[in-house]
Amino acid sequence: MSDRPLRLLLIDQDPIFRLGLRVALAEIPNLQIVSEAETDTAALQVLAELTQQDPNYVNLVVLELGNHRFPQLQQQGLQFCRQLKALYPNLPLLLLSSVTEPELLLAAKAAGVNGYCPKGTAVSELVTAMQAVAQGGSFWFTVGVTQNSALQTQNTILTQNSPLPFARLRNNWRLSGIDYIDATLKSVTAQLQVPGLPVMDQAILAGRRRELLAARWLLNRLLATSQERQPEQQQVIPDSMQLPPPLNSLSSAIAPSNTSNLIQIQDSLPSLSPRTLQSNLFASCITKLQLPLDNVTDIPLEIDILRADKKRELLYLILQKLAKQLDELRVAEIKINQLYDLKKSLIYDLWQSTVADFFGRFSRLQIGDRNLEIVNILLQNPQPIQTAILQKIPLVLELFTYLLLQRDLQIDNTSYPADSQEAYSQALIILENFLIQVANAVVQPLLNYFADVEVIKQDFYDRRLISTREIERFRNNLSWKYRLNNYINEPTAIFESRYELFVFAPRGIAKTSIYAPRNQELTQLSGMPLVVTLLLEFRDAIAPRLKSLLAIFGSGIVFILTQVIGRGLGLIGRGILQGIGNVSLTEKNLRRNSDKGQRG
Numbered sequence: 001m002s003d004r005p006l007r008l009l010l011i012d013q014d015p016i017f018r019l020g021l022r023v024a025l026a027e028i029p030n031l032q033i034v035s036e037a038e039t040d041t042a043a044l045q046v047l048a049e050l051t052q053q054d055p056n057y058v059n060l061v062v063l064e065l066g067n068h069r070f071p072q073l074q075q076q077g078l079q080f081c082r083q084l085k086a087l088y089p090n091l092p093l094l095l096l097s098s099v100t101e102p103e104l105l106l107a108a109k110a111a112g113v114n115g116y117c118p119k120g121t122a123v124s125e126l127v128t129a130m131q132a133v134a135q136g137g138s139f140w141f142t143v144g145v146t147q148n149s150a151l152q153t154q155n156t157i158l159t160q161n162s163p164l165p166f167a168r169l170r171n172n173w174r175l176s177g178i179d180y181i182d183a184t185l186k187s188v189t190a191q192l193q194v195p196g197l198p199v200m201d202q203a204i205l206a207g208r209r210r211e212l213l214a215a216r217w218l219l220n221r222l223l224a225t226s227q228e229r230q231p232e233q234q235q236v237i238p239d240s241m242q243l244p245p246p247l248n249s250l251s252s253a254i255a256p257s258n259t260s261n262l263i264q265i266q267d268s269l270p271s272l273s274p275r276t277l278q279s280n281l282f283a284s285c286i287t288k289l290q291l292p293l294d295n296v297t298d299i300p301l302e303i304d305i306l307r308a309d310k311k312r313e314l315l316y317l318i319l320q321k322l323a324k325q326l327d328e329l330r331v332a333e334i335k336i337n338q339l340y341d342l343k344k345s346l347i348y349d350l351w352q353s354t355v356a357d358f359f360g361r362f363s364r365l366q367i368g369d370r371n372l373e374i375v376n377i378l379l380q381n382p383q384p385i386q387t388a389i390l391q392k393i394p395l396v397l398e399l400f401t402y403l404l405l406q407r408d409l410q411i412d413n414t415s416y417p418a419d420s421q422e423a424y425s426q427a428l429i430i431l432e433n434f435l436i437q438v439a440n441a442v443v444q445p446l447l448n449y450f451a452d453v454e455v456i457k458q459d460f461y462d463r464r465l466i467s468t469r470e471i472e473r474f475r476n477n478l479s480w481k482y483r484l485n486n487y488i489n490e491p492t493a494i495f496e497s498r499y500e501l502f503v504f505a506p507r508g509i510a511k512t513s514i515y516a517p518r519n520q521e522l523t524q525l526s527g528m529p530l531v532v533t534l535l536l537e538f539r540d541a542i543a544p545r546l547k548s549l550l551a552i553f554g555s556g557i558v559f560i561l562t563q564v565i566g567r568g569l570g571l572i573g574r575g576i577l578q579g580i581g582n583v584s585l586t587e588k589n590l591r592r593n594s595d596k597g598q599r600g
Helices: 015-025 040-053 071-087 102-110 123-134 150-160 167-192 199-223 226-234 261-267 274-288 308-331 336-359 374-378 383-388 396-405 421-449 454-460 468-495 519-523 527-599
Strands: 006-011 031-037 060-063 093-097 115-118 364-367 370-373 409-411 414-416 498-505 508-515
Touching: 006 015, 006 040, 006 123, 015 031, 015 123, 031 040, 040 060, 040 071, 040 274, 040 308, 060 071, 060 123, 071 093, 071 102, 071 274, 071 308, 093 123, 115 123, 167 199, 274 308, 274 396, 274 421, 308 336, 308 396, 308 421, 336 374, 336 383, 336 396, 336 421, 370 374, 374 421, 383 421, 396 409, 396 421, 409 421, 414 421, 421 468, 421 498, 421 508, 468 498, 468 519, 468 527
Parallel strands: 006 031, 006 060, 060 093, 093 115
Antiparallel strands: 364 370, 409 414, 498 508
């Protein structure tokens, strides 16, 4: 092996296999499994963390293509490979899988996988494959024939059986051209996946992609024999090899009207599958989690008590568990009407499992002479948390149906198509608020039961909020927040038909609002919340008239002060001044006459 250390990330759903591979590779020098991941979302999180300081820290990803018993998971695995290549184009991928079907291996190669070994490969050969792929080469394990891919194996057999004298040379030309076209096609399609790509750039890249597909088809038509052409016509580009377009994908209407049907089929950009929508959305969310997580709003949040690293860890964990939950729902083929019935239990299960894993499922805490299981105490009274936080998280069903069933988003009294950039942006806002609110619910029982325990403070709290006084002040602010929300803020938001949402912004956690008709909630208000809405309505009704009245009254006061009182005071003042002047003149005359008399 090379002296360069080989640091790999292992992605596999089977924890037993991951453990066995780690043990098998433990004695190999200069090779280290730096991290493991069970799901796609967890892998993206790990890569984001590991590459934040050093982009080249991980130099190989070893992954499975999904459970062979579920073809749908295999397709999701292919989509994840494409996403990895779009996010990390220079990161080599080695497929270590139980998959043996040639068409799936073809699709994996087209998705950017650089090598393949079946599970059960000898450790020495597996290490050789890892080193070759990590150094920029490829390694495709085949049974009986050493070729780069199943496609080349098939074409070689056809060429050997061909009676044409120049068939071998012609086939080599064809394969060389196809390899170049496929490599360029993969690069163009990866560029099309970049979020926020300008429409003009999308149009140019989509045209380039059409040209490459047409060139590939023509090359096969001109240089392939009849035996080779038949399979090519049947499998021009398998569905599994189609790469997903960007969120603002251009429709097949961009293609020229005079293009043949075959080329139009090849060039049709398939709509994003629900799994791809989820992957893109979660990847964007993971990227935003690298931003500062300070609360820049005027509303206190439970997670404000946490250190920045613990806050980020908690949000990552919730996102990872949400991805796993969505995968389970897909496998179970949940329908939309079932989601309505499962909403409360889904959010509760997510909260419960996050509490257990974040604080340690079997962690214990010594308080005085008592040895307590932390998680059991934190989960013993979930009803207040469900009522105050979990059941009030808005638009959860809309988010789930968008991710699971690719339903259009009904937000801001507008229907956004599922494959539109507007739907993607709105869904990202809803997802960010969902993560923040679930995180608040995870931290709340900790503040209720173990707020001032020294071990908890040292392990979790921000240093600025570690003193007993600051903790009590923080808890009091939270208590006032919920009182204000229950009696004033929430009924006001209902009356104004809006939701207040928390999002990840460049400066930290910020607040935004979206329009949402809430007439049903408005009719259910009672007590103090109802009084608040009535006062708001009364204010709205009386305010214009009161303003008019005050304006008239104010104008009258100004008229009286300026025209009546002001003028009267002015006349009086002028008279006084004139009187003073006359008195002075009289005194002067008297004095002058007196002086004359004395001289006489």
